[in-house]
Amino acid sequence: MTENFYKWHSPSIDREFEMLVFGHAGYPLLLFPTSMGRYYESKDMGLIESIRWFIEQGRIKVYCPDSFDTSSWYNKHITPAERAYNHVRYDRLLTDEIYPRIVEETGYSRIATAGCSFGGFHAASFSFRHPEIVSYLFSLSGTFDIKSRVDGHYDDNVYFSNPADFMPGNQHQDLWRMGIILGVADNDVTRSQNEQLSGMLAQKNITHWLDIRPASTHDWATWKTMLPGYLALIR
Template identity: 25%
Template sequence: METQYFKFYSSSLNKDMECKVYGHAGRPVLFIPCQDGRFFDFENYKMADVWSPWIESGQVMVFAIDTIDKETWSDTWGNAEWRIDRYEQWISYIVYEMVPFIQNMVRERNGIYANTGIMSFGCSLGATHAANLYYRFPNLFDSMLALSGIYTAEYGFGTFMNEKVYQNSPVHYLANLPEDHYFIPMYNNNNGGRAVICVGQGAWEVPETTHQMADILRSKGIHTWVDFWGYDCAHDWDWWYKQVAYYVPWLLGQR
C-alpha cells in the first residue's frame, strides 16, 4: 500500500497540520479520527487494514487528518463562544486547504480534471464531523460513512447556542431546511445519493440522535441510508470494521 506523510502550515488554524495519504488512485475519502484523535489512528487502530482491498486496488485514496477536538468539542469547561469559533476555523482548514489539496492529488493520480467529490468518513465523534461536512457542503462531499456519531452540537457545547453552533448541529439545521432547498437534490443525486449513518444499540452506543436524524431526513425526502444494528453491536473498533466491510461496497456502487 502506497503511503505518504505531509505536514504543512494552515493559515486557517495558524499552526502546522499533519496528514497521511493511503493509496495511489481512486475516489478520495477523508478520514476524521475519533474524539481527540490523530491522523495516524487510521493506521494504528487497523482501519487501514480494513480499507486495504479498495486502497490497494486503486478504488480509493484515504486522506487521514487531525482533529482539534481538545480545543473545541472536548473542552467543555472552556469558553463556548471561543471554542465554536475555533471549530469553525478547523472547518475552514478542511474546506479551503485540505479539499483543494485532496482534489489536486486525486486529479493528478487519476488523470482527470473535473472537481472530484469526496467521501467523508468517521467513527464516534469523527462521524459527527463527517456528517456535518457532508450536509453543510454537498458541493464538496458527495458521499458519507458515519458510524456511531452524535448529531447535535449539544454534545460539545451544552445549552450554548449561537449561529455558528447552529450551523454545526445537523439535527438543528436539517430540521429547519426548507423542503424546496437546492441542497436536497444535491444530497440525493450526488454519487447516486449514497450516504450512510449507522449506529448500534449495544454497549456505549448513543442512538438517540440517529433516530432524530432518521425522522428528519425522512420528512425532508433526503435519501441517506440510516441503519440501526442490534443490541450486541457496541461502540468499538471491532464493530466499525464490520460496518466498513458491509457498507463500502455499496458506497462505491459495487452492489
C-alpha cells in the same frame, strides 16, 4: 499500500497540522478520527487495514486529517463561543486547504466522508454543510447534536455546525443526490441520535440507510466490519 505523511502550517488555524494519506489512486475518502483522536488513529486501530483491499486496488484514496477537538468542542479552558468559532476554523481548513489538495491529487471534484463516533459528527457536519462537494457520507456510530459541548451557549457558529439544528431547514439540492449511510450498533450509546437523524432525513424524503447492526456495540470491531461494506457501494 502507499502511505504518505503531510505536515504544514495551516493559515486557517494558525498552527502546524498533520495528515496521513493512504493509496495511490481512487475515489477520495476523508476519514475523521474519533473525539480528540490523531491523524494516525485509524491506522493504529486497524480501520485502515480493514479497507486495505480497496486502497491497494486503487478503488479509494484515504485522507486522514488530524482532529482539532482539543482546541474546539473539548476545550473547557475557553468560552463556548470560542469553541464553536475554532470548529469553524477547522471547517475552513478542510474546505480551503485539504479539499483543494484532494481535487488536485485525485481528479475528483466530489468526495466521500466517514468517521467513527465523534468522527461521525465531523463527517456529518462537514457533509451537510457542503453537500455540493460530498457525494457519500458514511457515519459509524456518529453523534449529531453538539449542544452538550457548549454549556448552554448558542450562536450562529453552533447552529451551522450542528446537524440536529440546521438540517431541518437545509434545502440544498445536492442533499438529495448524496449517498448517506448511518451505521450504528444495536447496543450503542449513539443509537437514539442516529434514529433521530434518520427520521429527520425521512421527513425531507432524503434517501438514506439506517444500518443497525445486531449483537454489536460502540467499538472498533463493529466499525471495522461496517466500513468495507459501505465502501463497496461507491460507484
